[in-house]
Amino acid sequence: MTSAMKAANVASDSDRMRVWRDHALSLAHEGKWREASALQRAVVSCHDGRAPRVEMQDRYRLLRWQLALGCWREVLEEIDALYPRLARRDGGSGPAAGWLFLARAIAQFQVGWGPRARRSLSTVLRVARRSSPCLLESALEVVIAVEAQRGASSERVAFLGRALTRARRRHGHSTAAVPSREEIDELLREPGACTLLRQPLPHDGFSWSRLSELLLGPRRFREWLAGPASGEALLLDSWLTRSEHDPTATVPAWLAPRLAREAEEMASRTDAHRRARVLESMANLAARFTEPWARAELLAAVSALALWCIDTADGARSARRLARARADLGLAAGLFRQLGLERRAQECEERWLDLGRTDESSFRVMAPPAEAAWSGSSASARRGKLSLETVRRRCEAAGFVTAYPRVLRDMSRLMLLASSPLPVLILGESGTGKEVVARALHRWSGRPGECVAIHCGAIPRDLLESELFGHSRGAFTGAMGEKPGLVEVSDGGTLFLDEIGEMGTEAQMKVLRVLESGEVRRVGDLRARRVMIRLVAATHCDLDTAVREGRFRLDLLHRIRGVTVTLPPLRERRSDIPRLVERFLFEVRAHGAVHVSDAALAKLLCYPWPGNVRELRATVLRAAYFAQALGVSQIGPEMVDFPDDETLPEVLDLGPVASAEAEPPVSADDVATAGLDTVLERMERRIIVQALEENGWNRTRTAERLGGLSRTTLLSKMKRLGIEGTPATGERGLARVPDVS
Numbered sequence: 117m118t119s120a121m122k123a124a125n126v127a128s129d130s131d132r133m134r135v136w137r138d139h140a141l142s143l144a145h146e147g148k149w150r151e152a153s154a155l156q157r158a159v160v161s162c163h164d165g166r167a168p169r170v171e172m173q174d175r176y177r178l179l180r181w182q183l184a185l186g187c188w189r190e191v192l193e194e195i196d197a198l199y200p201r202l203a204r205r206d207g208g209s210g211p212a213a214g215w216l217f218l219a220r221a222i223a224q225f226q227v228g229w230g231p232r233a234r235r236s237l238s239t240v241l242r243v244a245r246r247s248s249p250c251l252l253e254s255a256l257e258v259v260i261a262v263e264a265q266r267g268a269s270s271e272r273v274a275f276l277g278r279a280l281t282r283a284r285r286r287h288g289h290s291t292a293a294v295p296s297r298e299e300i301d302e303l304l305r306e307p308g309a310c311t312l313l314r315q316p317l318p319h320d321g322f323s324w325s326r327l328s329e330l331l332l333g334p335r336r337f338r339e340w341l342a343g344p345a346s347g348e349a350l351l352l353d354s355w356l357t358r359s360e361h362d363p364t365a366t367v368p369a370w371l372a373p374r375l376a377r378e379a380e381e382m383a384s385r386t387d388a389h390r391r392a393r394v395l396e397s398m399a400n401l402a403a404r405f406t407e408p409w410a411r412a413e414l415l416a417a418v419s420a421l422a423l424w425c426i427d428t429a430d431g432a433r434s435a436r437r438l439a440r441a442r443a444d445l446g447l448a449a450g451l452f453r454q455l456g457l458e459r460r461a462q463e464c465e466e467r468w469l470d471l472g473r474t475d476e477s478s479f480r481v482m483a484p485p486a487e488a489a490w491s492g493s494s495a496s497a498r499r500g501k502l503s504l505e506t507v508r509r510r511c512e513a514a515g516f517v518t519a520y521p522r523v524l525r526d527m528s529r530l531m532l533l534a535s536s537p538l539p540v541l542i543l544g545e546s547g548t549g550k551e552v553v554a555r556a557l558h559r560w561s562g563r564p565g566e567c568v569a570i571h572c573g574a575i576p577r578d579l580l581e582s583e584l585f586g587h588s589r590g591a592f593t594g595a596m597g598e599k600p601g602l603v604e605v606s607d608g609g610t611l612f613l614d615e616i617g618e619m620g621t622e623a624q625m626k627v628l629r630v631l632e633s634g635e636v637r638r639v640g641d642l643r644a645r646r647v648m649i650r651l652v653a654a655t656h657c658d659l660d661t662a663v664r665e666g667r668f669r670l671d672l673l674h675r676i677r678g679v680t681v682t683l684p685p686l687r688e689r690r691s692d693i694p695r696l697v698e699r700f701l702f703e704v705r706a707h708g709a710v711h712v713s714d715a716a717l718a719k720l721l722c723y724p725w726p727g728n729v730r731e732l733r734a735t736v737l738r739a740a741y742f743a744q745a746l747g748v749s750q751i752g753p754e755m756v757d758f759p760d761d762e763t764l765p766e767v768l769d770l771g772p773v774a775s776a777e778a779e780p781p782v783s784a785d786d787v788a789t790a791g792l793d794t795v796l797e798r799m800e801r802r803i804i805v806q807a808l809e810e811n812g813w814n815r816t817r818t819a820e821r822l823g824g825l826s827r828t829t830l831l832s833k834m835k836r837l838g839i840e841g842t843p844a845t846g847e848r849g850l851a852r853v854p855d856v857s
Contacts, residue, residue, distance in 0.1 A: 133162050137174065144181070153181045154745060172201060183219060183330060186369075188407075191223040214243035214251045215324045221258065222331050226369065228408035230456035234262065253283040254328045261332055261342075267459025300354045333370035341374050344381075352378040352394065359397045364705055366401065372410035376417035383424040395421040403513075412451035416464055419444040423471075442471045442562045450566045450609070465564050505825075507531065514556035516549055517699050520689040521822070526681045527553075534560035539631065539676045542654040544683030547730030550654035551614060553681065557652060558610040565609020565649075568602050573618035580623050587639040603636045607647045616676070617657035617668060627651075628672045651676060686725040686732060691799075693720055696729060700736040710740045715753040718795075723758055801837045804830070808839070 136159045143152035156178045163171040175198050182191045195216055202213055221236035237259050244252035260276045333341045351374055358365050367375065379394055386394075398421065402414035419441040426434045445468040452461035504524045511518060511527050518524065530540065534557055542550045551569060558567035575583055586601030603611060613619070619627070630636050631651060635644040653676045662668035686692070697712055697720065704710060712720075716739070725731055739755040804822065811817040819830040834840065 133159050136162075149181060149185055151745065153178065153185060153187070156181060168201065168205075172198075172205075175201075179219070183223075183327070186226070186330075188223040188226040192220060192227070195220045195223070209243060209247075211243070211248040211251055214240050214248060214255075215327065217243065218251065218255055218258070218327055222327065225262070225331065225409065225455070226407050228451070228454055230454060234456065237262070249283050250325050253280065254325055256280040256283060257328045258331060262457075265457040265460055267457075267462070300350055301358075329370075331370060333368070341370065344377065349378045349382050351375055352382060355401075356393065356397060359401070363400065364404070364702075366404050369405070369407040369410035372405070372407075373413045376413045379417045380420045383421050388425070391421060391425055395425055408451045409455055409457070412448040412455075412460070412464075415444040415448040415451075416460075416467075419448070419467070419471075438471060439562065442468055443559055445471065446562050446564050447559060449564055453566060468562075468564055504528070510560075511556065512699075514552075514559055516552045516556050517695050518689065518692050519695065520684065520692060523683065523689070529679060530557055530681065531560055533679055535562065537648075537650060538678035539651040539653065540679045540681065541676050542652065542681050542683065543656070544654070545656050545685050545728055547728035548683040548685060549729050550683060551612065553683065554610065554612040554652040554654065558612075558650070561610065561650060563609050563650065565607055566605065567610040567612060568606040569612040569614060570602055571614045572623075573615040580620065581626065582639055584623060585626060585636055585638055588641040598638070601636065601638065603630060603647055603649060604645060606649050608649075610650045610652055613651065613653045615655055615657075616653040617655040617659055617662055621667075621669065624669045624672050628669065628675055631672075631675050686728045690721055693717075693732065696732055697736055700733050701740055704737065704740045704744070710743050710749055710751060712736075712739075712751045713753065716751045716756050719753045719756050797837060800833070801839065804833060804837065805839060 136155055140152045140155040140159065143149075143155065156174065160171070160174050160178050163174065165171070175194065179191065179194045179198060182194060199213065199216055202216065217236050217240045221233045221240060224230075224236060225233035237255060240251065240255040241259070244255050256276060256279055260273060260280060263276065264273055329335065332338060351371065355367065355375060376398075379398055382394065383391055395418065398414055398418050402411050402418055405411040405414065422437045422441040422444070426437050445464050449461045449464035449468060452458075452464060504521060507524045507528045508519055510531065511524070516527070518527075530553075540554075540557060542553055544550055554569070555567050570583060572580060582599070582601070584601050584603055586599050586604060589598050613627075626636075630647065630649075634646055634648065636647050637644045659668055659673050663670045663673055694717060697717065701710055701712065720732070720735070727734075735756060735758070736751075738757075739751045742755050743749070743751050804818075807818045807821050808815075811821060815830055816827050819825040819827045822830065825833075
């Protein structure tokens with residue numbers, strides 16, 4: 117290629133980047149921040165190092181938009197790419213590097229990396245003391261807030277407060293104020309308006325000194341946000357009004373602690389109807405939060421509200437709500453512990469223990485067998501029975517979406533045995549949701565400890581023992597200090613060993629000893645430590661074959677087979693695909709409402725899904741973001757792409773309708789011709805007719821076979837689908853004889 121051609125290509129790339137940059141800025145001026153951020157990311161990806169100054173400007177603009185939008189993981193990736201370029205320019209130790217470290221600390225805290233965030237804050241303080249009083253002030257604000265939640269000594273907090281006072285003497289700051297109702301409504305309606313999205317250009321109104329507002333809120337409302345509720349519920353009233361109009365609405369993470377305090381304070385002085393409204397609204401909001409610290413604050417408030425909603429006259433309902441409150445407190449304690457906020461974690465654990473004593477003394481006697489089993493009574497668990505519809509709802513609340521009867525029956529066993537110490541073995545192909553089930557089991561168990569997951573196949577076998585059991589100082593080359601293993605970290609909680617079939621024989625023997633004796637010994641240490649864990653193992657391999665080949669210990673296999681659950685691949689439960697698609701689209705609904713067309717859903721139903729639910733999620737999210745980038749609200753079939761789309765069969769044989777759980781053949785042409793509703797009705801009719809035939813047309817047994825339906829619901833479905841025949845007529849839908857139920 118000649119130099120003239122190279123120069124022409126460079127010019128064309130530069131022109132294209134300039135057009136994209138201008139378009140991104142115009143989108144930002146229109147308030148379309150996510151579209152502008154996506155286009156700005158494309159501009160950054162086109163840089164090849166020939167214009168470092170322009171590249172730095174583009175990267176800083178992208179970083180600022182990502183910070184204001186709360187894209188915390190993207191922020192961390194961009195800082196990792198930006199800091200080396202900054203270090204080459206000015207050594208990486210000036211105020212600019214300090215602001216980057218502060219942004220990284222805030223992002224790390226928002227995603228739940230508490231220890232890493234504190235290390236980044238230490239770096240910020242070292243840089244700020246030498247270079248920037250403004251940076252020192254912002255860093256101290258964040259450090260004081262984190263240390264107070266950690267339960268640091270009053271002397272340490274007072275020392276940091278004096279340092280902050282000295283730093284503030286050089287800068288004016290907004291006077292503390294209490295927001296009005298109109299200002300609170302504006303905060304809920306446009307959360308970005310009070311932080312970093314006032315102006316789209318980097319030098320028009322943007323100030324790095326406002327970076328701490330992403331975690332702590334606006335300075336002028338800081339005292340109000342951190343203070344007691346004191347009988348006022350301005351924020352709670354505004355939130356209830358907004359959530360009634362938009363159930364998917366959310367709030368900035370820094371408003372969550374204040375909202376939680378107002379809800380807890382309101383519970384003691386309001387009526388039961390309003391308490392129930394607040395409980396439902398807060399529970400839905402907590403489920404939508406991605407920031408662990410904000411979610412933990414709301415979960416603690418939800419558990420307190422649930423106790424106020426308990427009616428002692430209704431023992432079954434009281435037991436359910438009490439068990440749910442304990443589960444929420446356990447999850448909140450685990451999230452606080454993950455962030456290193458020891459004081460808040462200890463408060464939640466103490467309340468969890470108090471509720472455990474209340475459960476034993478107050479509600480277990482009043483609960484029927486199934487509900488007592490849910491609250492942890494092993495004797496009642498053996499007698500209890502949960503309806504499949506209840507199991508389905510609880511699975512979806514824990515993140516596992518399915519309506520497949522066989523899986524729901526396995527999940528009901530897990531729910532009834534959740535509080536027992538039995539180990540659990542989960543079998544299934546990659547991507548079927550084994551880790552989701554493990555975390556759901558931990559949530560149902562109500563254990564106060566963490567759910568610690570480790571992929572046995574992703575860690576070299578010579579390092580796996582150190583990761584699992586820890587090591588003492590000098591145990592091997594490079595062991596400079598003592599390190600607790602993941603088994604110790606999960607004490608009081610759940611240890612999830614993913615792909616346990618990849619574990620070495622020596623590690624298998626030590627895991628077996630932990631299960632049998634409840635003791636763990638670090639590598640190179642003589643002292644054994646007592647631990648109390650619930651082991652959940654998962655694998656896609658055939659462990660019986662591995663035992664015959666000598667790759668897996670038979671005694672360990674017998675030990676981990678306390679409860680065995682097999683998750684079928686997605687191609688065997690295609691009826692779950694519409695539910696899963698709706699669940700995945702809910703994740704992107706905050707960026708704009710998107711729904712899937714009938715033709716696109718038909719294309720999803722026809723694909724064999726070798727990657728199971730993981731591949732389905734990636735495909736749906738890719739299509740959803742592509743639709744948002746194009747500015748459309750419906751996902752068409754052309755937006756759904758597969759790795760081998762050109763070889764996708766036109767009609768995929770889903771197997772004969774030989775069992776009630778098989779799916780009939782379906783094709784995209786069928787859906788395009790008859791419509792999705794008609795195709796689904798045909799599938800539903802075939803399943804119901806087959807179940808009726810297998811159960812001798814007994815409506816009661818058939819309803820129980822079809823996912824725990826009530827007999828009335830089954831009769832309604834039969835009437836709607838035109839199923840009125842019995843074997844006595846010789847054909848379906850032409851005659852009706854008395855029911856034999």
